[in-house]
Amino acid sequence: MTGLVKAKEYDWKDSNMALIGSDTDREVKKESAMTEEAWKGAGEKTGLQIWRIVKFEVTHWDKNQYGSFYDGDSYIILNTYQEPDNEELLYDVHFWIGKNSTQDEYGTAAYKTVELDTLLDDKPVQHREVQNYESEMFKSYFKTLNIMSGGADSGFRHVEPEKYNPRLFQVKKESRKKISVKEVQFTKKALNSEDVFILDKGLEIYQWCGKKCSYDEKFKARSYIQETLKPSRGGKSKSETVEEESIPPNHSFYEALPDEELIPCNDETDDSLPAMHRLKDVNGKLEFTLVAEGTLKREDLASDDAFIVDTTKECIVWIGKDADASESSNALAYAHEYLKKSKHPFISVTTFRQGVHRESKAFTSALN
CATH class of the missing domain: 3.40.20.10 (Severin)
Incomplete structure (x- = not known):
């Protein structure tokens, strides 16, 4: 996974986080989203919409190409749907990272996904997808991937x-x-x-x-x-x-085919245990600490913080309803950085906000 492995690690100590997640930050994102040409019509009716990141810009992906992706690119996928007997529009938004996508490309995709989420008033459930490790939900959108x-x-x-x-x-x-x-x-x-x-x-x-x-x-x-x-x-x-x-x-x-040897897969054996980490703002500094390993319990989740729950098959970013603004805004990025150092860096990531999003059965079953 060239694009991910070579990415420069975030250095939160040197970043200006004073306004991240604040009301001012949200207003800036909202205003930016409202002027983004690519978002016009986004989420206004049920169906699938896909955008590709090209030189830091969000561009519409040809509908005839839905289900086809280039491994050197990053994409944003929005699924708008309704539940039976309910007229409210619901959303799942995914950013998909090709194995040869650059840090700039998938960084832009991640940022623009948050921007789209802000535009839709935090209603979408956010997902990170990596090539060849796509979630079943993501794959269900297409007859052929x-x-x-x-x-x-x-x-x-x-x-x-x-x-x-x-x-x-x-x-x-x-x-x-x-x-x-x-x-x-x-x-x-x-x-x-x-x-x-x-x-x-x-x-x-x-x-x-x-x-x-x-x-x-x-x-x-x-x-x-x-x-x-x-x-x-x-x-x-x-x-x-x-x-x-x-x-x-x-x-x-x-x-027409050469008789070359197959390049071996270098995937290492994954013997890691499920783990839960807490992301907490302590006097303006974000602290990322291990809460539990092996057996994960729902009672360890707290409404005033954000948590990264790694089942080794998928990663859940759980944001408490009273979480600090900086915790909420940076949790997905922390999950991404955490996974890069794990033995399963490419598993799908899903964000749930307490009281806003309905948790998946896979997540609830992972908590004792």
């Missing part, structure tokens, strides 16, 4: 098909209802018999079906080629479907 290499300055729309850099996608059934399409290392050794793979050469597209793949994976791959890849080629591309059991070894599909 498609991760592509590149970023704002290297998108396919700026590249002629004839000069296109070939890519290899894996189409994999993750669960009964979820099939993912993800770009994988460009090598023959990435292939396996259980899944379907798409070789995208720009004007030539191949669908390679492993001998043990499912019908659903074949259907999803075919739909992805027809609905996503081909339209972006101006109708000039041709596609071919090949079966592992019948394709000859000298077929152009195999000849």
Whole structure:
């Protein structure tokens, strides 16, 4: 995760926090949000809205590309919905960090997410999502989650098909209802018999079906080629479907792929325990202290502070209804910094405000 690992750590001692979270700070954010062109119409009706961060600016993401993200970018996703028999609009706002996104990009995404939250009067539940570690909620928004290499300055729309850099996608059934399409290392050794793979050469597209793949994976791959890849080629591309059991070894599909070794995954074994930390403002200085480890209890939460609850599977930022303004404003950033030093730095982060947001079942079940 290049963008996150290389990020410079926050140094709260040297930052001017006097106005952070104050009424003045909120008014400044609110005024800024109201003049942000990208937020016009945000959250006014049910549905999904997505923005991409381009050179510190919030830009609308093409609706035809919803579900597709570049690993070199950061995005903001707003889901506006209503519950049955209730006309009130409710929100979940996520900022998604590509594995090669820079600190400037995801920092802007995080700041602008808070700005959008302020514009919507603190109603949204905020979430941090990191590529390949997305929450089930986030993945549920899209029929297919498609991760592509590149970023704002290297998108396919700026590249002629004839000069296109070939890519290899894996189409994999993750669960009964979820099939993912993800770009994988460009090598023959990435292939396996259980899944379907798409070789995208720009004007030539191949669908390679492993001998043990499912019908659903074949259907999803075919739909992805027809609905996503081909339209972006101006109708000039041709596609071919090949079966592992019948394709000859000298077929152009195999000849296009190098036989390079797979880059090993360096994920270390995570033997860490669930933990709860308190963020407390003591005479104008924020103190971050461990409250409990192993067994987490609801009675340890206090309404006058903010807490970071790490279950090792997800991280919850819980903000008490009487929490200090600086505690409330900085809790998400502290959670981000805390996770960077953990063995699971990329798990999803969700913020709940006591008395404002309904807590998830996963969070309540983690507290004894």
